[in-house]
Amino acid sequence: MHELTRDQARRIAVRAQLLDADRPGDVVEVAEQLGYLKIDPTAVIAPCEHTTLFSRIGWSYEAGQLKKAVEDDRLLFEFDGTFRPTSLLPLMLPEMRQWPRHEKSRAWMDANASFAREVVARLRAEGPLRAEQIPDTAAVERESADGWYGPNQVPRMLEALSRQGVVAVTRREGRMRVWDLAERVFPQDLPAYPDEEAARMLRERRLQAHGIAKENSPWTRVGDAGEPARVEGSKWKWRVDPEALAHADDEVDGRVAFLNPYDGMIADRPRIKEVFGFEYVLEQFKPKAQRLYGYFAHPILMGDRFVGLLDATVDKKQEVLRVDAIHELLPFEPEEYEMVRAELDELAEWLGLPIAEGR
Template identity: 25%
Template sequence: MTEALSIKQARKLVLLSQRLPARKQKGTALSATLSAIEHLGYVQMDTISVIQRAHHHTLWNRNPRYQPNHLDALISSKQVFEYWSHAAAYLPMRDFRYSLYKKQAILSGDQSHWYKRNHQVMKEVLSRIEKEGPLMARDFDGDGRKLVAWQHKSAKMALENLYMQGDLMVSSRVNFHKVYDLTERVLPQEVNTTIPTDEEYARYLIFSYLRANGIAQLTEISYLLKGIKPLISLTLKELVANKEVVPVSVKGIEYYSTLETLSLLNRSYQLNKLHILSPFDNLLIQRKRMQSLFDFDYLIECYTPEVKRKFGYFSLPILWNGQLIARMDCKAFKDEARLEIFHLALETKLKKVDDFIFSLKKTLPLFMNFNGCETMVLHKTTLNNKKVATSLK
């Protein structure tokens, strides 16, 4: 029998599963960061740096003690690794074997990546790393000891192909540039390197998604994963039959969950806690899901021509009172230690504006500190596309 959830109950399950707000955790700040990555399953990376990069931002919202050097430390200690989820991401090392499913598909030619393979260049690149140790793409530019001129670009493509098919891993980063090394030199000896079966991989995808997101549709679990939807669909039917997964409905739409997740409905949480989120936060990755569950129509506009932008270059969704209720386009001018909020846009569904502003004022100093800012300037606030007078001081 399918259990019907109210939209309020569905949102509660989603937010508690996403650890928003963050749970109180014992142990070190670094262990709390690792716990967040292991719980979420991945944290998407991004290069945009108008504020702290997305991977730092996402983790900061799950761990108030988070520091940007945590990821380097976890990579160095081999508790986290880089690979592809639906996009470039940091993943927990405990889940390494599940990355082999995609790597094997790429190696066998069942899946393709961006670049065509030049097997000769790939062989030469791999040979250099075997002999010289970890190398960056720029190490293949330069003098005649290295690849000849026409191969320079091919070498960079070869590095990515070798990385995607599993011969290489990212051992570290220098100024956010990848340093590649042989997989066997990066992996801890105790890591399981057996390729998962179809059933194991499907179960991993399903339960990882449900653990981190509370409820899910079939299309959400298989989001941007090529050729996997039929397998997930079949596995879901088996899991429902075995009562390991339970069907639920929200607004007449079928979702899946687990009994453990549904028990979260009995837990209390801080509705009035405010979170300034990254556009690439795990909660927000799937825009259609946010439209359906949170009535939040979000488009990141940094890829939109400036004249067509409605909210700004990099507007940050704001979660408050269990809803996505505003967005804030801003930039951290780190040299001047100043945060400039170009546009604070309030959603029309926001009714308690004064209470929201009060909560935002409490959170902004923490956000400023996270971004290395000491002062703040607010340029414009709008509600329903109309300017409103607002002070955040």
């Protein structure tokens, strides 16, 4: 049982997410360590997949690097709203072959077995297609509980078949996904692992990405990976990546990072609150009058502490990065304020836009 201070736990978490001063060199290195890059079109500043990479790599990151890694080099692949390293695919395939597990999904797939075969046959005959180019011949419609899906069942079937490893996204045209047979998208010389071994290795990769996580957390799902740990002041049962322990006592350089609200670093909100004492609430879906920090405020990480939130927007009409507020959770020291402003300048340079203060 490892006994960790909160400082050590924070350092482990920050380094695991590549948010210390030792910046990674490229897109694939980031994806390999983080395990996934969330895809989200909410481009208040820039889409999540791009701000996630900028916050790690810095100004030298260009969007074309991600596209090349996914579509040309095939070192990353798109799955379930994320880009993931292809090295994870062999570990995911056993679970994908068992999908769906829930009764409603199984019943819908069974009722639409003919529809599924028609979708696969059309892709096989015609090659890559967008969902809109495939006829909807579903026998049974599945309603959208959250309003995310329209009545057309083709996108849902394509996503279902992708979860089974039958079809895959081969590229994007703008924000539109282009689908093909998985056998023509994924490498065919992947190693094969027994189901239990693949599941164990996948848990280890998740823990590697987070450094430290609550045992049996539904957010992080590391299970019994790594080694047990206690964190001072916490009653939780923790698992820690043994390789991360080597640098637990090393100070984290105080660089600043603006994190997209869908960044994997803050996806496990309970963990962030427990270790960092930072309770983040995304106000995107709140009425404007109830927002304290802004529609899509980006948490500001300085070293191993969350110190504020950035409320900024790319104003496409005026062609500026409009900074409405830098919310300080505790008053910044002059040096800290300068560090935040320097990172803001770098963000603006990366976007190729001047900064405008306020509305």
